[in-house]
Amino acid sequence: MAQEDxxxxxxxxxxxxxxxxxxxxxxxYKPQLIVEAQKVGxxxxxxxxxxxxxxxxxxxxxxxxxDQELPHLVSSELELAGTTVVVSDVSVNSGPDxxxxxxxxxxxxxxxxxxxxxxxxxxxxxxxxxxxxxEGGVKGKVTDPFGFTWIFVAPAKKSEKEGNKEV
Numbered sequence: 001m002a003q004e005d006x007x008x009x010x011x012x013x014x015x016x017x018x019x020x021x022x023x024x025x026x027x028x029y030k031p032q033l034i035v036e037a038q039k040v041g042x043x044x045x046x047x048x049x050x051x052x053x054x055x056x057x058x059x060x061x062x063x064x065x066x067d068q069e070l071p072h073l074v075s076s077e078l079e080l081a082g083t084t085v086v087v088s089d090v091s092v093n094s095g096p097d098x099x100x101x102x103x104x105x106x107x108x109x110x111x112x113x114x115x116x117x118x119x120x121x122x123x124x125x126x127x128x129x130x131x132x133x134x135e136g137g138v139k140g141k142v143t144d145p146f147g148f149t150w151i152f153v154a155p156a157k158k159s160e161k162e163g164n165k166e167v
Contacts, residue, residue: 021121022114027155030077030106032086034098040073043087053078053085104141104149115152116140124150 035043047053056079061072074089086106090098109115120126124142127149140152 021118022111024109024111024115024118026107026109026115028084028106028108030084030086030108032088032104032106032151034088034090034100034102034104036100037089037091038072040076040087040089044073044076044078047078047080047085047087051080053080055079056084102149104151106151106153108155109152110154112138112140112152112154116142119144119150 033043044053044055048055055076057077058073059075061074072089074091076087078085078087090100107115116126119142123145127141127143138154141149142152143149
């Protein structure tokens, strides 16, 4: 009973109205390594050479200048020690206060809105979010009471994800 009172108080403090709590299931946990702008390719090469990581997917910056020879790699998924690690450019989906060397967590879920609502009800602060990320899913971002950033994403459709792979 005491836990229910604490949860209700936290929800009230965050301006939440009384609602039926929805169950949220996460399907993947992906640490995200944020590196300096335009250094994703260098970081990926390093992780491949040093840790034996295998690149399983990548996202390229969609708008390129005609005079640039190579597309700008903004995000890459690596398989490292049985875990998917996302290496991202500091400018991509990170927000204005992102710093290199930080590691927010990405959690995949079929219900991004419910995950954000549940986190906010428990005391997290909702961050500004983009409706759609380059991988084809929706995204929500919160900062927990301890300062850690959690990014909730809906899994990309198989056909869209396969189209993004350029390994």
